[in-house]
Amino acid sequence: MLRLRPLARAPLRRYFSASQMKDEYGAMSDAGDTFEHDGPFTLESGEVLPHAQLRYNTYGSLNPAGTNVLLVNHALTGNSDLASWWGSMLGPTLAFDTDKYFVVSANILGSCYGSTSPTSVDPSTGEPYGKSFPSVSVRDTVKLQGKLLESLGVTSLKSVVGGSFGGMQTLEYLFTGQEFGPETRSAIPIACGSHHTGWQIGISELQRQAIYADPDWAEGEGWNAKKGLEVARQIGMISYRTSQAYEEKFGRGVQGGKIYGSDAEWDVKSYLEYQGRKFLDRFDPITYVKLTEQMDSHDISRGRGEMKAVLNSVKVPTLIVGIDSDVLYPVHEQESLRDGIQGSELVVVNSDAGHDGFLLEQEEVSKNVIRFLESIE
Missing domain, CATH: 1.10.1740.110 (Rna Polymerase Sigma Factor; Chain: A)
Structure with missing residues (x-):
C-alpha cells in the first residue's frame, strides 16, 4: 500500500484560469481498457517485468483487414484518453476521423495512468515497486504497444502520430514491421528530434x-x-x-x-x-x-547504426511538425529529421506558446494532419 502523508498547503494567492494561460490538458483519469502481456516482459536493459500491462482507449471501428488504424501517442504527463488533450482533433470529419479510422491511444509503460509503473505491486514483495521499478526505454514502451495492437487485430497502421514524448514513440514506429509489431505505413512526429540531446x-x-x-x-x-x-x-x-x-x-x-x-x-x-x-x-x-x-533513453540510432544511415533507411511517408518558438525541442532538430528522412515534409507551426504549441495550436496541427492523411493510402 502507498503511504502518503498529507502535504500542508498554504492557500494560493490567486487562481489562474485557462483564459490567463491555457493549460495543456483537460481533466485527467486512468479510464480505459487494459492490455495484459502474456508472461514476463523483458526490457531493453535486460531487466524483466513479471507482469506488464498498458491502459488504452479506442475510438471508431476496425475494418476487416485491420488496416484503417491511427495510433496517437501522448506526451510525458498525458494519458490514453485522447479526448482530454487533443479533443478538438477527435471525432467524425476531424483529423482523427472516427468514421474512417480506428483510433488507438495507449498509455506509456511506467506511467501512473493505468499501466505498470512504480505504483504497481511488485509480485516478489507484495508492495509497490517505488524506486525499485526497473528502467524502461522508449523502445520498451513501443514494443509493448506493438503487442497490444496485435491483440486488437491490427495488421498495419495507416499512421502513427505524437508530439514530444509521443513524437519519440512515433519515430520508433518507423522501425516496426522490420523489428516488431504491425507495419507502419506513415508517421507524423511532432516537436521532437531523433534523440534526446544534452540540453x-x-x-x-x-x-x-x-x-x-x-x-x-x-x-x-x-x-x-x-x-x-x-x-x-x-x-x-x-x-x-x-x-x-x-x-x-x-x-x-x-x-x-x-x-x-x-x-x-x-x-x-x-x-x-x-x-x-x-x-x-x-x-x-x-x-x-x-x-x-525514459525520455532520456530516446535515440533511434541505438543498436541500429550511424544516425544518418538510420534516418536514410526510413522509406514511409513522414510529416514532421515543429513549433517555431520551441526552446525545448528547437526547430533545427525537426530540420535534421527532414534532411535525413527521404521524401519527408516539414511544417513549422507559428506560435508564441513554445513547446506546448503542439497541444495548444490544435487547429493548425489538425489542418496539416488532415492534409497529410488524405495524401497517402
Whole structure:
C-alpha cells in the first residue's frame, strides 16, 4: 500500500484560469481498457517485468483487414484518453476521423495512468515497486504497444502520430514491421528530434535534482517528495513556454504592491505555485523521475547504426511538425529529421506558446494532419 502523508498547503494567492494561460490538458483519469502481456516482459536493459500491462482507449471501428488504424501517442504527463488533450482533433470529419479510422491511444509503460509503473505491486514483495521499478526505454514502451495492437487485430497502421514524448514513440514506429509489431505505413512526429540531446537531458536532470533535494526522497520511500515535485513541475512549465508568452500573460504584474525579497507577490510566481500544486493531484515523484529517465533513453540510432544511415533507411511517408518558438525541442532538430528522412515534409507551426504549441495550436496541427492523411493510402 502507498503511504502518503498529507502535504500542508498554504492557500494560493490567486487562481489562474485557462483564459490567463491555457493549460495543456483537460481533466485527467486512468479510464480505459487494459492490455495484459502474456508472461514476463523483458526490457531493453535486460531487466524483466513479471507482469506488464498498458491502459488504452479506442475510438471508431476496425475494418476487416485491420488496416484503417491511427495510433496517437501522448506526451510525458498525458494519458490514453485522447479526448482530454487533443479533443478538438477527435471525432467524425476531424483529423482523427472516427468514421474512417480506428483510433488507438495507449498509455506509456511506467506511467501512473493505468499501466505498470512504480505504483504497481511488485509480485516478489507484495508492495509497490517505488524506486525499485526497473528502467524502461522508449523502445520498451513501443514494443509493448506493438503487442497490444496485435491483440486488437491490427495488421498495419495507416499512421502513427505524437508530439514530444509521443513524437519519440512515433519515430520508433518507423522501425516496426522490420523489428516488431504491425507495419507502419506513415508517421507524423511532432516537436521532437531523433534523440534526446544534452540540453534536454540537462533540463530533465534539473527537474530530478529538485525532487532529490526533497528530504523525503533521501530519507523516506520517495512518494512524499512532493515539494520537490512541485518545483520540478515549475521548471517544466518554464521550459515548455516562451519569454513572449510569459511577458504577455504576466509581465511585471504584482499583487499587493510587494516587489522586494521573498515576500514579493509576482503574478508569475502565483501561477507557477498553482501549476506545481495542481500537478500533485495527478502525479507522484517516483513516476516523474522514472518517466523523465525514459525520455532520456530516446535515440533511434541505438543498436541500429550511424544516425544518418538510420534516418536514410526510413522509406514511409513522414510529416514532421515543429513549433517555431520551441526552446525545448528547437526547430533545427525537426530540420535534421527532414534532411535525413527521404521524401519527408516539414511544417513549422507559428506560435508564441513554445513547446506546448503542439497541444495548444490544435487547429493548425489538425489542418496539416488532415492534409497529410488524405495524401497517402
